[in-house]
């Protein structure tokens with residue numbers, strides 16, 4: 531198979547530069563044995579020639595406006611370029627929590643109007659993030675039906691993944707950043723239009739990324755501000771090591787469950803992406819040791835949830851964990 535055409539070099543599209551070391555995520559035709567090896571070992575890889583969302587590569591704002599139908603969709607509004615996800619169901623337990631972005635429910639036409647009127651503004655930014663559902667118009671339904679479902683269902687079977695839970699449509703203004711977080715599902719992240727730089731960190735970097743407490747609205751998100759890290763609070767962030775890729779239209783990035791990632795839309799143009807999120811497969815009947823770092827992260831989450839449930843007050847979880855560990859482990 532001919533070497534797939536390379537991605538644009540990051541120097542040409544002036545993405546943010548960080549001081550920590552990053553290695554390139556391998557970019558391979560999906561038929562390559564190495565691609566299969568990486569997927570099997572739950573390691574990230576950029577897959578080319580999948581045609582997974584080939585039928586959506588013609589999407590742009592005007593086509594979507596004509597075809598997304600009359601339903602309302604979720605758009606986030608942020609005062610900065612950062613769009614930190616938070617679970618609004620956990621907000622009332624944290625009265626001092628300041629919502630990092632506002633959630634709006636707009637028709638697609640309203641979104642397009644707002645998108646156009648926000649161009650050039652530096653006080654407010656928009657990020658459309660909504661599941662593709664059957665409320666969309668016939669044009670999108672046609673494109674959706676023509677995703678490469680045969681290919682993706684073959685992958686699901688081969689890697690023994692659980693069910694497809696959702697396809698998220700992401701429409702980002704140039705320069706938007708999703709801060710570093712992990713998800714509890716496998717993800718085929720498909721680039722449809724524009725360029726996105728993805729930084730990924732292995733699950734074993736957990737101790738360097740200092741996630742919020744599980745009970746916190748920003749559960750699964752790193753507390754570290756990558757732009758100006760607080761090394762007093764987060765000293766191990768100095769040792770972080772990551773992986774990088776720049777996605778072009780047609781590229782599919784496999785983001786394995788529990789892998790940390792932060793995504794930046796290139797300053798050049800709007801970005802359209804579609805995610806395919808899959809639940810993890812069944813826990814193996816025979817647990818083998820040593821445990822994987824993903825399994826250890828899952829265990830820490832269960833411990834935090836159990837302690838919060840037992841103590842009721844999330845402010846008591848930290849002190850009890852210190853009582854168990856300090857001076858003893």
Ligand SMILES: O=C(O)C(=O)C[C@H](CCCc1ccccc1)C(=O)O
Nearest residue numbers: 615659700708713717719793803805
């Ligand atoms: O596909 C992924 O996993 C990403 O992180 C892509 C990211 C937006 C994700 C928004 C989001 C984060 C957490 C929960 C629900 C929605 C981007 O592309 O900016």
Ligand SMILES: [Zn+2]
Nearest residue numbers: 711712713791
């Ligand atoms: Zn994510």
